[in-house]
Amino acid sequence: MAIIVDQGKNIFTLHTKNSTYQMKVDELGFLLHTYYGSRIDNTDMSYLIYNMDRGFSGNPYEIGGKDRSYSLDTLPQEYSCFGTGDYRISALRIKNGDGSRGVQLYYDKYILNKGKYSIPDLPAVYADDDESETLEIIMKDPYSHVEVHLYYGVLEKNDIITRAVKVVNKGSEKIVVEKAASLSLDWISQDFDWITFYGRHNMERITQRSAINHGIQAIGSVRGTSSHHYNPFAILCEKGADETKGQCFGISFVYSGEFLMEVEKDQVNQTRLVCGIHPDNFEWNLLPGEEFNSPEAIMTYSPHGFGQLSRNLHETIREHICRGEWKHKRRPVLVNNWEATYFNFTGDQLVEIAKDAAKLGVELFVLDDGWVGKRDNDNSGLGDWYPNEEKLGCSLKELAERILDTGVEFGIWFEPEAISEDSNLYREHPEWVVRIPGRPPALSRNQLVLDFSRKDVQYYIIERMSDILSEVPITYVKWDFNRSICDKFSNELGPEYQGEFAHRYVLGLYRVLEELTTKFPHILFEGCSGGGGRFDPGMLYYTPHIWCSDNTDPIARLTIQYGTSFGYPVSTVGAHVSTVPNHQTRRVTPFSTRAYVAMSGIFGYQLDISKMTEEEKDDIRKQIEIYKNRYDLIQNGHYYRLLPPTSDMCTVWEIAAKDGKEAIITAVYHNVEANPAPVMVQVQGLNESGSYQLELDTVFWEDKLDEKVKNWLLSKLPYGYGEGELISGAALMKGGLVIPPAFQEYQAWQIIIKQC
Numbered sequence: 082m083a084i085i086v087d088q089g090k091n092i093f094t095l096h097t098k099n100s101t102y103q104m105k106v107d108e109l110g111f112l113l114h115t116y117y118g119s120r121i122d123n124t125d126m127s128y129l130i131y132n133m134d135r136g137f138s139g140n141p142y143e144i145g146g147k148d149r150s151y152s153l154d155t156l157p158q159e160y161s162c163f164g165t166g167d168y169r170i171s172a173l174r175i176k177n178g179d180g181s182r183g184v185q186l187y188y189d190k191y192i193l194n195k196g197k198y199s200i201p202d203l204p205a206v207y208a209d210d211d212e213s214e215t216l217e218i219i220m221k222d223p224y225s226h227v228e229v230h231l232y233y234g235v236l237e238k239n240d241i242i243t244r245a246v247k248v249v250n251k252g253s254e255k256i257v258v259e260k261a262a263s264l265s266l267d268w269i270s271q272d273f274d275w276i277t278f279y280g281r282h283n284m285e286r287i288t289q290r291s292a293i294n295h296g297i298q299a300i301g302s303v304r305g306t307s308s309h310h311y312n313p314f315a316i317l318c319e320k321g322a323d324e325t326k327g328q329c330f331g332i333s334f335v336y337s338g339e340f341l342m343e344v345e346k347d348q349v350n351q352t353r354l355v356c357g358i359h360p361d362n363f364e365w366n367l368l369p370g371e372e373f374n375s376p377e378a379i380m381t382y383s384p385h386g387f388g389q390l391s392r393n394l395h396e397t398i399r400e401h402i403c404r405g406e407w408k409h410k411r412r413p414v415l416v417n418n419w420e421a422t423y424f425n426f427t428g429d430q431l432v433e434i435a436k437d438a439a440k441l442g443v444e445l446f447v448l449d450d451g452w453v454g455k456r457d458n459d460n461s462g463l464g465d466w467y468p469n470e471e472k473l474g475c476s477l478k479e480l481a482e483r484i485l486d487t488g489v490e491f492g493i494w495f496e497p498e499a500i501s502e503d504s505n506l507y508r509e510h511p512e513w514v515v516r517i518p519g520r521p522p523a524l525s526r527n528q529l530v531l532d533f534s535r536k537d538v539q540y541y542i543i544e545r546m547s548d549i550l551s552e553v554p555i556t557y558v559k560w561d562f563n564r565s566i567c568d569k570f571s572n573e574l575g576p577e578y579q580g581e582f583a584h585r586y587v588l589g590l591y592r593v594l595e596e597l598t599t600k601f602p603h604i605l606f607e608g609c610s611g612g613g614g615r616f617d618p619g620m621l622y623y624t625p626h627i628w629c630s631d632n633t634d635p636i637a638r639l640t641i642q643y644g645t646s647f648g649y650p651v652s653t654v655g656a657h658v659s660t661v662p663n664h665q666t667r668r669v670t671p672f673s674t675r676a677y678v679a680m681s682g683i684f685g686y687q688l689d690i691s692k693m694t695e696e697e698k699d700d701i702r703k704q705i706e707i708y709k710n711r712y713d714l715i716q717n718g719h720y721y722r723l724l725p726p727t728s729d730m731c732t733v734w735e736i737a738a739k740d741g742k743e744a745i746i747t748a749v750y751h752n753v754e755a756n757p758a759p760v761m762v763q764v765q766g767l768n769e770s771g772s773y774q775l776e777l778d779t780v781f782w783e784d785k786l787d788e789k790v791k792n793w794l795l796s797k798l799p800y801g802y803g804e805g806e807l808i809s810g811a812a813l814m815k816g817g818l819v820i821p822p823a824f825q826e827y828q829a830w831q832i833i834i835k836q837c
């Protein structure tokens with residue numbers, strides 16, 4: 082049993098492989114949070130709570146003058162409430178029927194179930210009954226008659242506890258839920274850092290570590306989507322924690338809309354973290370008897386640093402978030418025409434790219450933006466989901482068939498949530514656009530947003546896309562969305578209900594995705610929002626991988642993919658090889674470096690293969706062969722960050738087989754120095770007693786280097802790379818491995834380590 086209930090003392094203890102989480106109902110009926118950390122026994126951890134009379138931290142009425150040290154303002158709470166004596170950041174804020182903002186929850190009862198709860202209309206972790214348990218705790222406010230159900234899903238083996246909340250109006254008047262976070266987490270005493278992932282278009286998920294100081298710090302989004310700017314994921318860790326040591330807690334929010342993750346260090350150095358839907362654009366009306374379900378938050382704990390924390394999340398997202406036929410199926414190597422042609426293409430040109438690609442081992446051709454309505458640039462055509470046959474030179478079906486004839490599958494781009502002012506759809510349905518009446522809406526990429534909170538809009542998109550997907554032999558859909566949402570207003574909601582718009586939009590998006598992915602289970606859906614603007618576990622429930630960034634420069638990708646790897650597995654990261662100079666940064670990098678970086682993701686090309694030299698084509702053939710051979714290990718192995726992109730010379734990461742018998746190390750020199758110091762890493766995840774052989778991929782340079790450089794390099798290879806040279810697992814893990822030096826700028830190496 083992962084969940085232990087001590088009925089006598091009203092203590093709930095949740096155990097995972099390496100962690101314990103505990104709550105206790107106190108004598109007044111408040112649910113206190115007593116512990117989250119390394120796995121312990123079922124000891125009542127409330128002995129750690131030490132109360133003192135703190136001036137200006139008042140006492141609940143029931144306790145009156147009897148004990149001035151008892152205060153909700155300092156006690157660790159399981160689900161913090163606004164307005165009734167806890168002045169810190171709170172999880173729940175309710176506007177009552179009389180206009181007051183006050184709520185306080187008292188324990189009522191609990192329900193224990195095998196298996197993992199699900200949430201109506203929202204994505205959530207799923208698991209079989211024999212791998213998960215659910216605890217539901219029901220709390221009540223006897224004054225405002227609000228009932229709150231706290232859900233806990235425990236995946237013991239994965240070191241995962243999920244949380245979600247349901248708010249029910251049990252009273253006789255309408256209430257407004259102004260904030261209903263999915264998770265509130267208190268630590269009695271810890272001096273934490275937190276790691277967050279910020280960014281922008283073309284540069285997502287940059288890692289930032291800062292101390293949690295007194296006051297409130299927050300990340301979030303009010304952009305309608307989870308955003309490029311802050312990912313809905315953070316790590317709290319003790320000072321000094323790193324990849325392999327130290328306690329750390331990961332919080333990942335399974336939601337693709339606006340979110341807020343706040344932390345506060347209080348007057349007595351306690352830390353509180355609250356995570357949920359962003360309250361700025363949120364107000365949910367509950368009539369008597371109605372309920373509101375929050376999205377889910379995932380918590381994981383590692384006593385051994387960030388590496389283990391990431392691997393817990395990787396496994397959970399791979400096995401318990403991603404769904405459908407493509408969950409375990411090898412994703413096809415694709416070529417996408419965006420960076421090859423942008424909007425300027427003809428059907429014949431596309432067929433030429435596909436033809437050359439097929440010969441080299443590419444398995445799928447993806448037709449990107451520019452095939453619909455009148456859309457030769459990004460100023461028009463969105464919403465008109467009818468192919469531009471004049472531009473294609475034939476019907477879409479005929480084009481798809483021509484592409485299939487070349488030997489690759491056919492995939493296609495959509496941007497279903499967007500609408501151009503210059504489109505037939507806009508002319509027919511201006512009321513379908515998100516905008517505030519009487520106020521001109523802000524444009525972004527010269528486009529507007531379709532009101533996905535509306536059923537008729539959802540229906541239109543489902544119908545239009547279904548028609549195309551049924552008629553044309555399409556096996557892959559790229560679902561893009563290229564702006565943030567402002568001017569929030571829906572023509573279908575009354576004035577009091579406009580605060581529901583942002584969340585209803587996300588529910589609408591999920592509904593459309595659920596319907597299309599169910600109707601077309603054989604189609605692989607790729608998520609995208611101008612690259613990684615909606616890279617979150619909510620989207621991954623529908624689209625098992627996401628285009629990670631519009632930036633395809635491998636050196637910039639080191640930073641982007643490094644940050645992404647903290648919360649997401651390689652199997653969710655769309656990564657493509659593109660041309661040089663790179664279109665985003667103008668940087669020139671070796672072809673093999675571009676390939677090695679893209680291989681730590683869902684691999685593909687975004688360049689005009691038909692214009693490449695025979696030598697380059699030969700390289701593509703080799704790259705694809707290598708990727709296919711290493712696919713299982715790369716996609717399902719254990720991921721280790723060995724050197725960050727902020728290190729002096731080289732970014733290094735490793736993917737090891739779960740049995741430790743094989744590993745791939747990728748090292749990319751992001752810097753050049755004269756007379757450089759050697760780059761050394763400690764390999765992880767091998768078998769200590771095993772003997773390993775190192776194999777350096779030489780396939781991309783062997784026949785290209787002149788003899789002098791080649792001989793120099795071969796003479797400089799560290800011990801272990803030569804034939805018959807074996808090194809023990811213990812030596813590689815505790816001593817280390819020397820990365821061969823670079824012989825050119827932005828050199829990348831892939832090293833295969835095999836137990837023999």
Ligand code: DGJ
Nearest residue numbers: 419449450609611612631
């Ligand atoms: C943004 C995407 O991230 C790109 O890959 C491409 O599909 C463009 N949109 C097309 O408009």
